[in-house]
Amino acid sequence: MLQQAQSLLDSLVALRREVHRHPELGFQEQNTARIVAERLNSSGITVRTGVAKTGVVGDLGAGRPCIALRADMDALPIQEENEVPYASEVPGVMHACGHDVNLTCLLGAAQLLAKEFASGQLPGRVRFLFQPSEEGQDEEGLSGGMRMAAEGLTRDVDAVVGLHVWADLPVGAISLRSGTIMARPDKFRLVIKGQEAHGAFPHRGVDAIVLSAQVIQALQTVVSRRLDPTRGKVITIGTIQGGTKENVLAGQVTMTGTIRTFEPDTRETLLQEMERACQVARSLGGDYELTIVPGYLPVVNEPSLTDLVRQTAADLLGENNVREAPMEMGGEDFSYLAQESPGCFFFLGGATPGEPPRLHHHPRFDVDERCLPIGAALLAEIAIRFLRDSGARSMPS
Ligand SMILES: [Zn+2]
Numbered sequence: 001m002l003q004q005a006q007s008l009l010d011s012l013v014a015l016r017r018e019v020h021r022h023p024e025l026g027f028q029e030q031n032t033a034r035i036v037a038e039r040l041n042s043s044g045i046t047v048r049t050g051v052a053k054t055g056v057v058g059d060l061g062a063g064r065p066c067i068a069l070r071a072d073m074d075a076l077p078i079q080e081e082n083e084v085p086y087a088s089e090v091p092g093v094m095h096a097c098g099h100d101v102n103l104t105c106l107l108g109a110a111q112l113l114a115k116e117f118a119s120g121q122l123p124g125r126v127r128f129l130f131q132p133s134e135e136g137q138d139e140e141g142l143s144g145g146m147r148m149a150a151e152g153l154t155r156d157v158d159a160v161v162g163l164h165v166w167a168d169l170p171v172g173a174i175s176l177r178s179g180t181i182m183a184r185p186d187k188f189r190l191v192i193k194g195q196e197a198h199g200a201f202p203h204r205g206v207d208a209i210v211l212s213a214q215v216i217q218a219l220q221t222v223v224s225r226r227l228d229p230t231r232g233k234v235i236t237i238g239t240i241q242g243g244t245k246e247n248v249l250a251g252q253v254t255m256t257g258t259i260r261t262f263e264p265d266t267r268e269t270l271l272q273e274m275e276r277a278c279q280v281a282r283s284l285g286g287d288y289e290l291t292i293v294p295g296y297l298p299v300v301n302e303p304s305l306t307d308l309v310r311q312t313a314a315d316l317l318g319e320n321n322v323r324e325a326p327m328e329m330g331g332e333d334f335s336y337l338a339q340e341s342p343g344c345f346f347f348l349g350g351a352t353p354g355e356p357p358r359l360h361h362h363p364r365f366d367v368d369e370r371c372l373p374i375g376a377a378l379l380a381e382i383a384i385r386f387l388r389d390s391g392a393r394s395m396p397s
């Protein structure tokens with residue numbers, strides 16, 4: 001399978017570069033969806049477009065068992081700083097997370113699998129999920145993966161597998177873990193309320209900036225002193241705004257931030273403790289308003305499907321190239337696609353050689369494109385083994 005995929009290297013590189021040059025933000029992936037649909041069609045795969053707004057779904061084969069393979073298609077609002085011939089041609093928009101790579105791997109897998117199915121030897125069906133908007137939610141609070149799940153696209157499948165190219169993992173390696181692999185990323189908005197006054201008469205008002213300084217200290221103490229040190233968690237305040245003039249006491253400060261947790265009980269304690277920490281503002285004569293914006297569910301890998309992925313990767317890439325992933329603080333809406341059937345999400349090595357990793361969500365993010373056929377071969381081989389194994393299990397003895 002890996003050899004077959006290697007012969008697709010040039011066409012996969014060309015495809016990835018075409019998508020990379022024309023990045024589209026979440027729920028605007030019209031051109032990307034067109035490319036995906038054309039490619040699937042040309043492999044003889046039945047395609048539905050306009051799924052979950054701008055997503056594409058393809059089915060190969062029929063009936064059960066069915067394994068769904070998933071890739072995301074959206075780019076980020078980042079100005080690319082790479083000086084490469086395939087750099088983004090859209091000002092302020094860039095494939096800086098590598099979803100162009102993820103979707104190219106899946107299109108490669110579709111091509112490889114179409115060939116396998118043509119021989120008539122494979123039982124069941126492979127469903128290709130090309131989802132829009134992984135990076136963000138629309139005005140109704142839904143991301144592409146949430147919409148796909150809500151539209152029932154994972155209801156008649158028996159397993160869901162997805163990969164994400166990973167910039168600090170070498171080409172030829174993958175990493176994964178059984179159980180929780182990615183965090184729950186919630187957002188928050190915190191308004192600290194004081195009372196304006198002349199800056200020379202601070203005792204006549206309540207300084208929202210000084211209150212904020214106390215509240216920030218208290219919030220950071222939640223992580224270091226109020227929660228179990230063995231459990232993963234993050235509180236990051238990413239923006240802070242307040243005040244109008246150098247000699248006026250600020251009446252209000254607004255902060256936004258992100259919270260990351262892995263377990264529901266840690267999350268619950270963290271939210272309670274955040275609320276308590278904010279009360280510092282009240283004890284000093286001000287007030288606060290804390291709003292939590294719930295984020296994606298954590299990604300949890302089902303053990304037996306993870307074993308199948310691990311074994312497939314070990315056979316294709318060698319045991320040394322299958323690494324145990326740490327629990328990642330990043331979030332992923334793959335979790336919604338894996339609610340109704342077992343899911344496995346893994347990281348595909350894509351590090352550029354001989355330099356520090358070009359990290360995700362950075363204007364100089366990039367990958368080594370030799371990872372493309374590897375990702376395609378892995379996804380195709382995982383699907384084949386899953387169908388053969390579950391087909392054999394459901395055969396009457
Ligand atoms: Zn991302």
Ligand SMILES: [Zn+2]
Pocket residue numbers: 097098099134164
């Ligand atoms: Zn991503």
